[in-house]
Amino acid sequence: MTTVTVLGLGPMGHALAAAFTAADHPTTVWNRTPGKENGLDAAVAATTAEAITASPLVIVCVRDYAVARSILDTDALKGRTLVNLSGGSPEQARAMATWAADHGIDYLDGVIMATTDAIGGPDAALFFSGPADVYETHRSTLAALGENSLHVGDSPGRAAAFDASLQDMLWTSMSGVIHMLALAKAEGIAAADIAAHAKALLGFFPAMIDLLAGQVATANYSGDAGTLHATAATMDHILDAIRAQNLDNGVLAAARAEVQRAIDAGHGEDGFARLAAR
């Protein structure tokens, strides 16, 4: 089994190391503050250089790319493969790939579409981008982190671009869920009651995503399924309801303002997909 090094033992780094050891990969770990290796059947390195030289495959999972760069020893990494699972933007991933290439380091940028407790299991999806041959070399080892791991492209920023796009949808939607719950609560509706209807409404989301994706792909902004004028009227009703309860309306107000900009630009009879045009 391939020897693996994990740098960073926060909750996610710890889960990654545990998944490697559970899959019988000899694992070396390092963390800036010691004592975080509890429960791990792994060798503990005193320095990042020591940790890196222990394995051909080095995983770094720290707060962000700046922290990752600050702890990585380029001399030790030369000729090895670095997989960066720290959070960052596509631009940061591209910059890091350039930095790695400049130092003779094989580099994969990865994102984790899973919570810590899902790591290593069937629900964990990890996306990797970077040279296909580098991914292929380590594919079976990286599969220990999640059965749904996949290589999304050679361009180093691609995994982070998938991640940022999907996280945008996720967190904006979560904001919608929390405002739904806040308004329902203010109106005396039980959280479980509104949640049941919200889950029923989710049944329409796949078709809604496909419709919008198809329109964006073809730059066809037909308002047949509903115009931006109609959306504006609906949003105004919701905003009235939010304001009447003195709740935070910033997120929906921003969405309403974006609709208005499109209307002011002459697109009021187009559909919602128009907002993805530029």
Add this chain to the structure above:
Amino acid sequence: MTTVTVLGLGPMGHALAAAFTAADHPTTVWNRTPGKENGLDAAVAATTAEAITASPLVIVCVRDYAVARSILDTDALKGRTLVNLSGGSPEQARAMATWAADHGIDYLDGVIMATTDAIGGPDAALFFSGPADVYETHRSTLAALGENSLHVGDSPGRAAAFDASLQDMLWTSMSGVIHMLALAKAEGIAAADIAAHAKALLGFFPAMIDLLAGQVATANYSGDAGTLHATAATMDHILDAIRAQNLDNGVLAAARAEVQRAIDAGHGEDGFARLAAR
């Protein structure tokens, strides 16, 4: 079969009238501008008073409550049942119920959780609120509009409150979907590719809704599944990615600002559900 009147023949009013006639209810229609009754096997009234006096059950479906009030003839409506399916806020519904009571009109406030083409079919859900006995009298007639119609409470604003809450989630989520598609497009990811992953991510939404609903119901804002500090860091990565592509970031920036206000109030180690507290 009960005789029914429909006031307002916009796309939705037209669909409602068509559903009544399809269910063999003798139907009378009226619209401010004539000629909108095409394809309907219905009597066309010249005035709202004529339309109202034709039926014990009067449906009004116009742009908003102000327009509804402006066209309704209170003398003609006295002793009849008015069902208002125009869009509005819970406060407007409560005000309209008071107005109806003052004029001796039985009043149900309703919302339509369906697109026009779903009206009358198995996917159309309509929520009604107002006196249970009034709803019971007209339940079987109103069922012609959608099999999933239900009475959500006696309080007249309750249907509009359900609607505003669910629409808040829906439109905020749609905003998330459109920004996902815009960012993916800017990063060179095909709409169909990101849509496929987005639909997979939807699989986690029911559990996410239940988790947040449970926390809001019990005012338990545990950060065990992720803290607001972590959410802020994730949102910052997404915002970096959006800004790097010069895309509209207003909606997510508003969500980020709301998270910051909670952090500044000392709740950074709480979970996302904290945002529904006040």
